[in-house]
Amino acid sequence: MLQIDGRSMAAELTQELKAEAAELADRGVVPTIAMVLVGDDPSAQSYVRSIRRTADAIDVRCRVVHVAEATAAAVLGAVAELDADPAVHGVIVQSPLPPPLTGLRVDGVLRPAKDVDGATAASAGSLVRDTPGHVPATAAAVIELLDRAGVELRGAHAVVIGRSAVVGKPAALLLLNRDATVTVCHLETRDVPAIAREADVLVVAIGSARFIGPDYVKPGAVVVDVGINFDGEKLVGDVDFDAVLPVAGAITPVPGGVGPLTTTMLLRNVLRAARALS
């Protein structure tokens, strides 16, 4: 029945990070993120604006590098330059990339220490090995939100619906590394509702508006909705919030749940990188 308030958690974390940034500034380090923006995709531009807003609130410096030419050589060249620049602590290549570049990898070009988006194979591998490394922001936000809501993960059965390389699989590995028993379901899973009903913690990242109803939820379970879908003009999650609210023990709304924390987690990675690199 509890609604988990991601907005106030994000505000809280922003204040904590602002204090950390001030400490770094006292030591002469201005934490800096560089965002590589290719072409003129409006949603990429909107993400960059949103990161800049949060960065401004924390006093993290933003550098936007526009790459006009949509070629791998041009993008990787820009990334390599930023990788070598000691004034830059974190580098992201903003998605979505224009079609010829979809799926472009920065492995071997961007060092793991500056890979604040967890985009390289080396960063993904640190989740498997449970060693320090930058975690993709959305998956990190799921865990941060559960921690701030006081949810015990050790020994809990967590079910993750969705197995993408940026959300489902990283979230599953993080939950496993935090001593949860973890099940991952996906399109090929038989009887997802029955498996989901075993979850103490249910994480949904499928990209399908209001797909998850109360038949997927054990009474009292904690439900984390990672979905961002549009129903007309209205932003909705993967979970049918109104229907699930009475069954769940706690649930994140959309908007106002995982979303607000995600950008903040990216900037936390930048601060960690700045500390490690300076």
Place this chain on the structure above:
Amino acid sequence: MLQIDGRSMAAELTQELKAEAAELADRGVVPTIAMVLVGDDPSAQSYVRSIRRTADAIDVRCRVVHVAEATAAAVLGAVAELDADPAVHGVIVQSPLPPPLTGLRVDGVLRPAKDVDGATAASAGSLVRDTPGHVPATAAAVIELLDRAGVELRGAHAVVIGRSAVVGKPAALLLLNRDATVTVCHLETRDVPAIAREADVLVVAIGSARFIGPDYVKPGAVVVDVGINFDGEKLVGDVDFDAVLPVAGAITPVPGGVGPLTTTMLLRNVLRAARALS
């Protein structure tokens, strides 16, 4: 009730790989693995001998590099030299390493293309991203064995008991990438038998002699025993084989199950590396 014969599968695969090595040799490429051996640990030496035996059968050339001085600089220096050597296609640092070097990482020193043991974070990350990369041999052997036994993985519920970075987690990711629904259990899991009994495919990698009895197994399930334990002089698995055999639909014995395939899978990685690099 079927006993899965890992030895004959390994013999079959060895013949396939021998044919591949011959093709490479026809093109003037002699597939070569370099094994870095630090100190004089008897079990490390025994692993190296066993790899050499299988390599001889396939016509893969072995180079053993002895590092007398047990320092990180000496070991990483040897690895860097082999990484740069165009005549070498795969490099492994043989475990166990002497105590000051336990957990030594070759990230950034060994390129992913030559990391035939899947020891780097970049290789581990390719499992998360489901992109090409070298898979740790034991986890790869689990999948190969299931494939050769004709077990359908798509839509099957696979339960992995054990979450190590070299077996449990890679096996779980491989099963997930093959469209199984995957649950990972471990020491903090409540009621492992109940969860294990949901498995169509049960993979056990816990390192505890004959721990898994028939109460962990759904009638007809496929049981893969990755354990290698000694009961006095006798080699036994993690599964109580005699007790589970009547319940399981198919089961791998120890010895003669996953073990024989493991070395062969390592050498398959070497052949793949040789093809990719030449």
